[in-house]
Amino acid sequence: MTYQEIINLGLKKGISEIELYAKTSTDKTLKVFNGNLESYNAKEIYSLSIRGLYNDKMGYASCESLDESVINEALDKLITSCGLLTSTEVEEIFGEIVEYEKIEEALSDASEYPLSEKIDLLKTLEAETLKADPRIVKIGYCQYVETLGKVEIINSKGINLVRNYSYVVVVLGALGMQDGLTNVGYAHQIELSFKDINKDKLIKEVVEKTLSGLGAGSVATGEYPVILDQEVATDLVQAFSSLFSGYAAMKNMTMLNGKKGEKVFGENITLVDDPFCESSLIKVAFDDEAYPCKKRNVVENGVFTGFYHSLKTAKYFNETPTGNGFRNGNQVIPSPTNLYMLPGEYSQEQLFDGIKEGILVTDVAGLHAGLNVVAGTFNLQSSGYMIRDGKKAEPITLFVVSGNFFDMLNNVEKIGNDLPEKINDVAIPSLLVKGLMISGK
Amino acid sequence: MKEFDFITKEKALEILEIALSTGGDFAEVFMENGSSEAFEMTLGKVSQISYRNVSGAAIRIIKGNTEVNTSLTDYSYENLKNAAKVLAESFDGVKTTDVLEFVSKEVETVCNPTRVSSSDASEEILLLTKASSAAMSAHEEIKQVICGLTRKLQNIFVFASDGTYQKDYRCNMRLSVNCIASDGVSMHSIGKTSGKAIGLEQYDTVDVEEFARGVALDAVEMLHADPMVGGEMPVVINNGFGGVILHEACVHGLEATSVAKGMSVFCGKLGEKIASDIVNAVDDGTNLNAWGSINVDDEGTPSKCNVLIENGILKSYLVDKRNSKVMNHPITGNSRRESYKYQTTSRMTNTYFLNGKSTFDEIIANTKYGLFAKEMGGGSVNPATGEFNFAVNVGYLIEDGKITKPVKGATLVGSGRDVLLRIDMIGDNLSCGHGMCGSMSGSIPTNVGQPTIRVSSMTVGGSGKGGNK
Structure with missing residues (x-):
């Protein structure tokens, strides 16, 4: 069936307003192991999400085929579900004609290069990483992915929009071994153009990360000044980013409820949500509800300026939508576009300055388990380095870094100047936090 | 399982022969269709129901140490043949392996769902209502209760050049209870689930209210607990x-x-x-x-x-x-x-x-x-x-x-x-x-x-x- 036929069928069945969200994605994944192409995977996945108002309730259904029988079943399920909903939140479908920000969609050139060239790149990455140091014994992950995607939003109120995205990703993971002890280091690069993959940079990074963590010891339990390096600070803020969502606010799942306009973090913290971010590979002019996106400081000098909103959560709080209504499966959950913290002036060496004994955290694991987002607390498996007399010292591992997200961002003493050149999704510079609990031996 | 009847043994054989035509050692087709449904109740009100129909296939060919795979959402016979042909072009050899005679193994049924849904979803909603009410009334500091019921139904059909020819039907259903306790200053959330590879019949023998109350009381206990x-x-x-x-x-x-x-x-x-x-x-x-x-x-x-x-x-x-x-x-x-x-x-x-x-x-x-x-x-x-x-x-x-x-x-x-x-x-x-x-x-x-x-x-x-x- 065509989209228009689906909309017509829905309206005929008694749905008063209907919206289609179609996503087509083509992925090609190559993996090399021990000098051989281990795996090649080509995926072409299509999904159609339908939502519609029936008796003033919004129903949701999705499918992966445009066959009439499948569409019929999805529409019937949608209508049935509307009869079962008892919550009173009002939902709507967007239909205003607005000027969207003009965004130039740059498309990846990856498909212009033959697969053999990409396989050769992986084989070279594997071989040269192994050659770099005898302590590197295996390249467990040597993977290339190219993604080409298209999002279409069509509704019965006249919206008909298309958004394309594409990128290539290379991931390299090496196993290092010394005196029977192992360490794994990873490096990755995301680019628009295949030719921008920087082989030497990837190898240098993975070798450094693998070798520097070898022979890591333990650390004594206690409270230390802690530097969260750029990637760890990013992981942490990303894991807690739902606290800023109107969905969490509506469900009473965030401590930020009722704090709009209040100072919630230190004055040095400004968080920007920038859908048009020049350096990002994912730039968006409209969200998944067709509402126009806009750049906004979510936190400005420590003051919380308001939640990300979808149409539904904005209506619930009687506020204006912010263009952050993005799909998460069938649901629309307000979430950030490109979220970053304004960087500080300090290089990593300057962050170390004056720390007699402290911890540099370079990796955290178990972000889905070791934090209670609602409570704002985290207790995470970590690895990194001791800082002694203002310098990076011996590697340490298997310790737990613990704290409270709000306390942490109220106790940032210095902010690094190392915001990545390219901002994709979330990017936070390195942070020196006055004191966090470290559990070890 | 009528859903996959359009792929007869002859057609299955033909697809696998195409897949093996360039020297693959092993070829396999995995097909599935089914659905995922999720019911959500927030503070006693049905707040979200979503339905997802899932259907598609994956074909893979293994030759030596290399596996090539393709996944596609349209699994018509013609599409499967075309996809097998394109995939086989990953290799440039000649056919070396024959497809063995298809055998459907006698399998002991270890998952036997009998009541995957109620006709008007009343049983599903009742289950959520019971859990929600029990959690909400467990303690005055319980400020949020979100209960969910998920149901995944999956028909699968897998056939391969080693003679595999197997179909199965699966149902996985799970109830989740998430509670937030708050004393006005701080908040703490706890969630727990109860599920089996069968349908609603599993809850005939589970005291859902006791289960939900337990989650709520744990959230309250942890709200007031000292940090470790x-x-x-x-x-x-x-x-x-x-x-x-x-x-x-x-x-x-x-x-x-x-x-x-x-x-x-x-x-x-x-x-x-x-x-x-x-x-x-x-x-x-x-x-x-x-x-x-x-x-x-x-x-x-x-x-x-x-x-x-x-x-x-x-x-x-x-x-x-x-x-x-x-x-x-x-x-x-x-x-x-x-x-x-x-x-x-x-x-x-x-x-x-x-x-x-x-x-x-x-x-x-x-x-x-x-x-x-x-x-x-x-x-x-x-x-x-x-x-x-x-x-x-x-x-x-x-x-x-x-x-x-x-x-x-x-x-x-x-x-x-x-x-x-x-x-x-x-x-x-x-x-x-x-x-x-x-x-x-x-x-x-x-x-x-x-x-x-x-x-x-x-x-x-x-x-x-x-x-x-």
């Missing part, structure tokens, strides 16, 4: 979901995905001691109607009970067809994938420590000081280093052989190589918890389980300062 003070100490891990320690600390490292590439600390350890003598562990996909059970795996191999650790000795890895050749290890019936969108590989089913000889009371009484991890959350592991973590959702201190005050925010970390050797007491109260395990082939239902165990020493993390005493 970290350090090294003995840890008693409760039965049920506590088995996540085996799942993370060990068995991810026994999956062929890691072992075949030499990226696991348990490589080359078959027949060697990897755990203390009292430790016995299995991965058993045949537990009747259990959350992680499967009649056949996603390669069409019937599931079985695999003994992983016997009296501390490593007995088996978890191995799929492809890695069986690489590792020269028998196939264990563990090849699983979230859907046709993922390449199938070795994964867990129901993984648990077997009962030991101690009683729960003996284990507590014999512990002078330590942490009692009553309810566990999730965790993760890096199989190559064996370093793992998991969260303790509900914890208590043990002092002088008695469970004393509640503590919150404890995280356990360690190395898989050490922790299994440090298990020094095992209880006699085996039970299982129901999780979703995310890994290379997507998110799949797995049971984790154990009797109560004691680890003589572990690193416990927490934000508490000073001493716990």
Whole structure:
């Protein structure tokens, strides 16, 4: 069936307003192991999400085929579900004609290069990483992915929009071994153009990360000044980013409820949500509800300026939508576009300055388990380095870094100047936090 | 299973012949259709219902050490033939392997759903209402209750050049209860699930209200608990979901995905001691109607009970067809994938420590000081280093052989190589918890389980300062 036929069928069945969200994605994944192409995977996945108002309730259904029988079943399920909903939140479908920000969609050139060239790149990455140091014994992950995607939003109120995205990703993971002890280091690069993959940079990074963590010891339990390096600070803020969502606010799942306009973090913290971010590979002019996106400081000098909103959560709080209504499966959950913290002036060496004994955290694991987002607390498996007399010292591992997200961002003493050149999704510079609990031996 | 009848044996043969035409050693087609539904209730009101129809296929060809795979949403006969042809063009040899005669194996039914849904969803809504009401009225500090019921129905059909020709029907249903307690100053959330590989009939024998009330009271208890003070100490891990320690600390490292590439600390350890003598562990996909059970795996191999650790000795890895050749290890019936969108590989089913000889009371009484991890959350592991973590959702201190005050925010970390050797007491109260395990082939239902165990020493993390005493 065509989209228009689906909309017509829905309206005929008694749905008063209907919206289609179609996503087509083509992925090609190559993996090399021990000098051989281990795996090649080509995926072409299509999904159609339908939502519609029936008796003033919004129903949701999705499918992966445009066959009439499948569409019929999805529409019937949608209508049935509307009869079962008892919550009173009002939902709507967007239909205003607005000027969207003009965004130039740059498309990846990856498909212009033959697969053999990409396989050769992986084989070279594997071989040269192994050659770099005898302590590197295996390249467990040597993977290339190219993604080409298209999002279409069509509704019965006249919206008909298309958004394309594409990128290539290379991931390299090496196993290092010394005196029977192992360490794994990873490096990755995301680019628009295949030719921008920087082989030497990837190898240098993975070798450094693998070798520097070898022979890591333990650390004594206690409270230390802690530097969260750029990637760890990013992981942490990303894991807690739902606290800023109107969905969490509506469900009473965030401590930020009722704090709009209040100072919630230190004055040095400004968080920007920038859908048009020049350096990002994912730039968006409209969200998944067709509402126009806009750049906004979510936190400005420590003051919380308001939640990300979808149409539904904005209506619930009687506020204006912010263009952050993005799909998460069938649901629309307000979430950030490109979220970053304004960087500080300090290089990593300057962050170390004056720390007699402290911890540099370079990796955290178990972000889905070791934090209670609602409570704002985290207790995470970590690895990194001791800082002694203002310098990076011996590697340490298997310790737990613990704290409270709000306390942490109220106790940032210095902010690094190392915001990545390219901002994709979330990017936070390195942070020196006055004191966090470290559990070890 | 009429859904796949349009692929007759002749057509299946034709598709596989095309796939093998350029010299592949093995070719396989996996087809599925079904649906995922989710019902959500917020503070007693039905707040979201979503329905997802899933259908598609994956074709793979293995030649030597290379696997090529394609996933597609339109699995008409013509499309499958075309996709097989394009995929076969990845190789440039000539046909060397014949398709063996198709045989549908007689499989013992270990999952037998009888009531996957009620006609008007009234039973599903009633279940959520019961759970919500019980949790909401459990305590005045319960400020939010979100209950969910998910149902995944999946028809699969897999045929392959080794003669595999297998169909199956699966139902996985799970109830979740999430509660937030708040005293106006701080908040704490706890969630727990109850699920099986059958339908609504499973809740005939579960006291849903008691289950939900328990989650709510845990949230209140943890709201007021002191933060755990970290350090090294003995840890008693409760039965049920506590088995996540085996799942993370060990068995991810026994999956062929890691072992075949030499990226696991348990490589080359078959027949060697990897755990203390009292430790016995299995991965058993045949537990009747259990959350992680499967009649056949996603390669069409019937599931079985695999003994992983016997009296501390490593007995088996978890191995799929492809890695069986690489590792020269028998196939264990563990090849699983979230859907046709993922390449199938070795994964867990129901993984648990077997009962030991101690009683729960003996284990507590014999512990002078330590942490009692009553309810566990999730965790993760890096199989190559064996370093793992998991969260303790509900914890208590043990002092002088008695469970004393509640503590919150404890995280356990360690190395898989050490922790299994440090298990020094095992209880006699085996039970299982129901999780979703995310890994290379997507998110799949797995049971984790154990009797109560004691680890003589572990690193416990927490934000508490000073001493716990």
